[in-house]
């Protein structure tokens with residue numbers, strides 16, 4: 648039997664519905680120690696914290712990373728499973744993918760229905776995550792998300808539905824593999840990047856969605872409140888309204904890196920359009936174009952890049968990969 652470490656962090660997978668139909672937190676995750684997983688692996692469980700995932704912070708994510716590094720150094724675990732709330736699951740998964748230098752499987756999972764609701768998916772997803780962590784083919788693929796019988800890479804996966812159990816999807820790319828009753832099948836290989844291991848929890852990066860008439864003052868807010876970097880979910884292929892440009896210029900003149908992603912959830916930004924606020928002009932000004940990440944992941948990537956003292960040219964390369 649493989650030796651796995653399980654970290655329970657909270658989220659709906661650890662919650663129950665009360666008599667009024669509201670979902671509330673529990674001290675202990677109900678999937679913990681379930682007899683259904685006893686024969687699957689030799690499992691050690693830790694409960695570093697129990698939080699709804701909207702309460703997750705960079706500090707929590709970094710604490711998880713440190714626990715994983717420490718535990719792996721102390722014991723010869725062959726895989727890690729993390730149970731997590733779904734709202735920010737993709738952020739923790741991606742942060743760990745960016746910063747953890749490990750080849751054993753690291754799998755995140757969660758649930759859309761709490762433990763005592765009809766059709767509860769927590770235990771099912773947990774078992775699927777344990778099975779995937781035990782599979783030899785899950786090694787060396789970066790951090791993975793297992794949900795609803797699919798295996799996704801942390802880089803591409805995102806929560807796409809407020810309540811459906813098939814909420815986790817990888818737009819543009821699809822899952823890396825599928826899980827059946829008897830087997831685990833990988834059909835794609837992820838592109839693995841070299842992790843950067845320094846994390847400065849004090850670095851502040853803001854995220855803003857562009858829209859028509861975007862006010863320059865919203866961008867200036869980040870300068871006035873001492874942010875270290877800004878990610879903008881731009882329009883279409885990577886364009887901004889002219890109304891935003893004075894704010895953008897102020898940030899760039901102050902040396903604050905600005906990373907552009909698209910508010911479209913498919914496709915990659917590029918510096919094509921040569922009109923006021925168009926991608927070409929933004930590129931000439933020094934804005935960094937990202938490679939298809941969504942805004943919340945680009946934010947974490949910029950935090951990690953800045954934590955490792957990457958300068959603008961290196962950040963451009965970091966976001967190109």
Ligand SMILES: NC(=O)C[C@H](N)C(=O)O
Pocket residue numbers: 657658659660698699700701731732733734735757758759760
């Ligand atoms: N399904 C879930 O886990 C959602 C919950 N609000 C959380 O992220 O903690």
